[in-house]
Amino acid sequence: MPHDHHDPLSPSGHPYRQDNDEPLSYWQMMEIAVRELMIEKGHLTANEIATQIDAMDARSPADGAAVVARAWVDPAFKARLLDNAGAASTEMGFDIGPLNLIAVENTDKIHNLIVCTLCSCYPRNLLGLPPDWYKTRAYRSRAVSEPRAVLREFGVELAEYVTVRVHDSTADMRYIVLPARPAGTEDLTEAELAQLVTRDSMIGTGVPRRTL
Template identity: 55%
Template sequence: MKEESGNYQPYSYFQLMEVSLRELLVEKGIVTDAQVAEEVEAMRKRTPAVGAGVVAKAWTDPGFKARLLADGTLGCIELGIEVAALKLVVVENTPDVHNVVVCTLCSCYPRMLLGIPPEWYKSRNYRSRTVREPREVLSEFGLQLNEQMKIRVHDSTADMRYLVLPMRPAETDGWSEERLASIVTRDCMIGVAVPKSH
């Protein structure tokens, strides 16, 4: 909700809860407003561009790709990405296997690499159906997979977080890492889309 100065809207019940909780915690010395503001800014900097950089690096550096697939967390650390408690598993799309990620229990997501999850990732419909009818769900995102393609669904139920390493499109020879990263969308790294070179 956006408020203009001089045109305040009343708080919703839950906004009122947020302000109240936060003020109580600040009064008790448990958090400071500065800490909250700092974390808000840190989270704002975590966007799918971070994940796209990891993918583009893997596409251009086979040694890095091998290390990333062996241990996603170490791969991120190697690129200087702050991972905190992230335990990352990178799953690779191939001509035979397409990977897609869901969390049926809540909304586990590689936030350090992709930011806050999109609304639909947390929706009942996505969470209920992706484990059972992945092909139908993907087609609702406009991704039609051929019948020979095997789908591997990852239900992110506990401590690991998943990033899909999409296939590099064929027509991208000679592209810079930066240009490659520009075609790697958030949805490609969740597995509900594939990168397109045009």
């Protein structure tokens, strides 16, 4: 076996990952069977499937950051975003598909935090794939039972008078936090403001950067 080894770390310093030599699970086999049948019967091509995966992978928090920055500079857009976040995102040219999106606004008195306690619901069509920690039992249970402790671990220190609102995406809606615009950013352009908007600030586990 060429890859037998006893060192826990590779020469580049990463832990070795076990090869996935176990047999396919029931659902993996089902996925392959359905996919191959769809291709065989001419409903889809392998290339169309690969293209769709590429399109999903190309979505990133930068899309959401652009939406947030627009809301910071354009009060009318912000009103439309808070009224119907899906329509407002589509208006900016982001194809979010069937996503039902709600934007919740952070203010000097309210801090919002997004979680999906049941699984891993996340606004993927706008922000791309969720971070791994978002899907862990630890985050999913603690975000609802002790959100302030979770926020402190993420380095978010809230003023004493701030109320925390946790949003559990239990059904058909997905959520994005509209973070508060940092003070002292009056001179930045919309594109520069978008660079301040981190992924975590749109989940609520972070706040925007204060400077470029």
